[in-house]
Amino acid sequence: xxxxxxxxxxxxxxxxxxxxxxxxxxxxxxxxxxxxxxxxxxxxxxxxxxxxxxxxxxxxxxxxxxxxxxxxxxxxxxxxxxxxxxxxxxxxxxxxxxxxxxxxxxxxxxxxxxxxxxxxxxxxxxxxxxxxxxxxxxxxxxxxxxxxxxxxxxxxxxxxxxxxxxxxxxxxxxxxxxxxxxxxxxxxxxxxxxxxxxxxxxxxxxxxxxxxxxxxxxxxxxxxxxxxxxxxxxxxxxxxxxxxxxxxxxxxxxxxxxxxxxxxxxxxxxxxxxxxxxxxxxxxxxxxxxxxxxxxxxxxxxxxxxxxxxxxxxxxxxxxxxxxxxxxxxxxxxxxx
Numbered sequence: 001x002x003x004x005x006x007x008x009x010x011x012x013x014x015x016x017x018x019x020x021x022x023x024x025x026x027x028x029x030x031x032x033x034x035x036x037x038x039x040x041x042x043x044x045x046x047x048x049x050x051x052x053x054x055x056x057x058x059x060x061x062x063x064x065x066x067x068x069x070x071x072x073x074x075x076x077x078x079x080x081x082x083x084x085x086x087x088x089x090x091x092x093x094x095x096x097x098x099x100x101x102x103x104x105x106x107x108x109x110x111x112x113x114x115x116x117x118x119x120x121x122x123x124x125x126x127x128x129x130x131x132x133x134x135x136x137x138x139x140x141x142x143x144x145x146x147x148x149x150x151x152x153x154x155x156x157x158x159x160x161x162x163x164x165x166x167x168x169x170x171x172x173x174x175x176x177x178x179x180x181x182x183x184x185x186x187x188x189x190x191x192x193x194x195x196x197x198x199x200x201x202x203x204x205x206x207x208x209x210x211x212x213x214x215x216x217x218x219x220x221x222x223x224x225x226x227x228x229x230x231x232x233x234x235x236x237x238x239x240x241x242x243x244x245x246x247x248x249x250x251x252x253x254x255x256x257x258x259x260x261x262x263x264x265x266x267x268x269x270x271x272x273x274x275x276x277x278x279x280x281x282x283x284x285x286x287x288x289x290x291x292x293x294x295x296x297x298x299x300x301x302x303x304x305x306x307x308x309x310x311x312x313x314x315x316x317x318x319x320x321x322x323x324x325x326x327x328x329x330x331x332x333x334x335x336x337x
Contacts, residue, residue: 011036013054013055014031015040015058016062018060023091024040048076055086057132058089064093066092066099075107088109088110089110089124092114093114164234165233167234170235173233174190187246188243189242190244190287191242194282194307195280196276196281196282196315197270197315201272204272218232220263221242223262224242230242241303242259256318260318264278274315276316282316283306284302284304286320
């Protein structure tokens with residue numbers, strides 16, 4: 001092995017288990033001489049305690065003849081190892097094929113014949129160094145992959161401009177909440193809103209100002225989500241949505257009123273609106289207890305009908321549209337300016 005490669009490999013923590021004090025001490029001496037650190041134990045119980053304490057890189061188990069106890073001990077090490085993998089090397093006076101086979105069957109990864117020649121032990125430990133280095137690299141790659149997957153998930157579910165759920169994630173979340181509401185027979189409210197005269201806002205102040213406005217409106221929608229189950233999303237363009245699980249119509253109106261009050265308090269100037277001097281919303285509110293017939297697409301279409309009705313009535317208002325208020329399909333309608 002190239003000297004630079006040897007020096008670049010970190011030293012190992014080696015756990016040595018053996019009832020024979022002389023054999024155990026000889027291995028400790030050889031491990032130290034090879035530039036590694038050694039911890040010794042004279043019983044399986046003590047070795048298991050050291051294993052949990054120091055998390056060794058390699059375990060050497062010295063035995064006269066492999067038996068069931070050694071297999072049970074190796075199994076205990078594997079269980080204590082959790083999701084990691086620590087090489088186990090059995091060391092015994094016998095080196096025939098059957099003994100090697102027993103070592104592997106007992107849960108070991110290799111077998112050495114005692115007394116172990118120093119050069120052989122050093123070579124084995126160097127091989128273990130490379131394996132440890134490879135394992136650490138694999139952990140790093142796994143962590144990097146996990147981070148990349150998290151970023152991809154965010155890109156797939158989060159709107160880049162506002163930080164709210166995007167349309168795709170909204171559809172998924174609505175389907176999930178409808179399934180829950182259907183099973184529990186609890187009401188589910190959906191609010192779909194549009195920023196009034198937003199094209200004129202962009203035409204007057206520019207798209208940069210328009211993006212800043214949408215971010216502030218998104219923050220107002222996010223603040224309207226008072227419970228962990230509430231959900232705000234960017235439906236598309238200047239349209240936003242709220243999903244309010246386990247929320248009957250009166251509770252939904254409380255959220256809508258708070259939403260509009262927060263937007264009024266934000267006081268975002270709109271230089272070219274026909275309904276107010278600041279940014280306002282038009283929207284539709286739908287409350288349902290889903291039956292087996294209505295689909296997420298139909299739910300959004302119904303809420304969208306309320307949004308268009310709100311615009312037809314002069315904007316700057318939320319209109320409640322007819323929806324299933326129970327599994328029997330009873331309809332109700334109301335509006336709020």
